[in-house]
Amino acid sequence: MSDGFDVAIVGLGAMGSAAAAHLAARGVRVVGFEAAYPAHPLSSSHGDSRLIRLGYFEDPAYVPLLRRAYENWRKLEQALREEILTLTGVLQIGAPDCDVVLGTKKSAALHGLTIEMLDRETVRQRHPAFTMDEGEVACFDPQGGYLRPERAIAGHVRLAAAAGAQLHFNEAVEAIEPDDAGVTVVSAGRRLRAAKVIVATGPWISRLVPALRPHAVPIKQVVAWYQPEDGFLTVPGRMPSFIRDEGEEGSFFGFPVIGPDGYKVGRHLHLQEEIDPDQPNPPVNDVDLALIDDFIARRIPTGRGRRSRAVSCRYTMLPGETFLIDTMPGEKRIVVASPCSGHGFKFVSVIGEILADLAADGETGLPIAPFSFSALAARTA
Incomplete structure (x- = not known):
């Protein structure tokens, strides 16, 4: 024009x-x-970090877009001369028949992706910050990591x-x-x-x-950071970024220590509490904290009782x-x-x-x- x-x-x-x-x-x-x-x-x-992974359990249809996204992230880094995408691998843990494990394996099979299946003992040796139940398995996506938003x-x-x-x-x-x-x-x-x-x-x-x-519904999301008792267990390399399928309790996600507050954890969709986008983000309350603290106590006990910070933000959901x-x-x-x-x-x-x-x-x-x-x-x- x-x-x-x-x-x-x-x-x-x-x-x-x-x-x-x-x-x-x-x-x-x-x-x-x-x-x-x-x-x-x-x-x-x-909030300093966002997950990225190539073996997309939600739907294999996303994988071609992810491949292009990885290319474009690297081009952006070259243009800016700044690191934005850091590969830590993504460890995805759950029952053998859970959505996270089955979906990741499906995407990998359809698109020829490299993933590694790990049993409980192997995870304990490689990534000792995590606890797993008897019979659970893990998919390790070596192309996963985090972005700096x-x-x-x-x-x-x-x-x-x-x-x-x-x-x-x-x-x-x-x-x-x-x-x-x-x-x-x-x-x-x-x-x-x-x-x-x-x-x-x-x-x-x-x-x-x-x-x-x-259709578009803003909801409250909460994430929290924890200081580990043993910092060696939660540095990138020892602790990858992760997703944990907890069955009826939903899925949790997290990141290794990449800043002064410790490692970061949240529950996907949290409590699905609708919010007014014109109002400040709702404060983090005792119910929010108990949900994540309980997960930490059970699944990453090196951070039990050592929460350093928690914030709320927002997702906007479509059907x-x-x-x-x-x-x-x-x-x-x-x-x-x-x-x-x-x-x-x-x-x-x-x-x-x-x-x-x-x-x-x-x-x-x-x-x-x-x-x-x-x-x-x-x-x-």
Whole structure:
């Protein structure tokens, strides 16, 4: 558009900042808006670490995207000259027939991935911080590890700005007005024109995408850090990143010691408590702490009674715990980057590329059919 921008991006968190960097690198005229600042405390992308793994137990359909994500993370590191992805391996523990173990083995078999099956005694020797029940097994994914979310988002923002993107912080978008010639983006301070718009506002997605109001649900998530009695047991190398399937009690995840607070643990989806995204994150309470403390006492006893810190943050869930990456039905000028149901950060580097494809070209060659509006409609019919 001669009188405006090619693409406007609403939300410069994980997905929006990545899209801005990809688009600006292609020479696309980009303007971005962020209601606060990247990785702010009410976002879903702070807290020093996020899991990444290649043997994806949730669904083998994610593996091709993960392969591209790994490539893009390494390219981002080269551009920034900064480490973002650290391989520790991911140890996935549970009963032989649990979802985590069976799903990981299925993904590995379908996509030719390398995993290692470990019994209880082998885990005790290699990774002695963990306790396992008789009969439990572990899948070790050597390509797993963790990402540094704040570094990733800041890096994408820097690259986007350096390539010419115009970025506005502390400026919330109030409306998106499509018409036959493009889209008008309205904030408190300005009205800007663009040919396309990407909406990537996380917990606030329903404000600008009303079709998601019945489906996108922000929930409270809690993580805690523990100081080990024996620090040697929980350093990267001895303690990999991990997922533990606890059956009816859900699954827990965690990371080795990578900072001063100790090793980090949380329960996926925690208590599934809905929250108001416009309010501060709910405080961590005794029920929250007891849930994680009990897990530590049973499964990683080197940290029993040595909790150093706990915080709450937020996931935004869609039915089926899946993603939504698509153009709006009947309105190809609006691209929607969903809240990614508590497991999306590892895909940020590839979702940024996909959003750039959809906004710049109207399509992508990457496999996103399971994440369409029509797939969401089928899941909720």
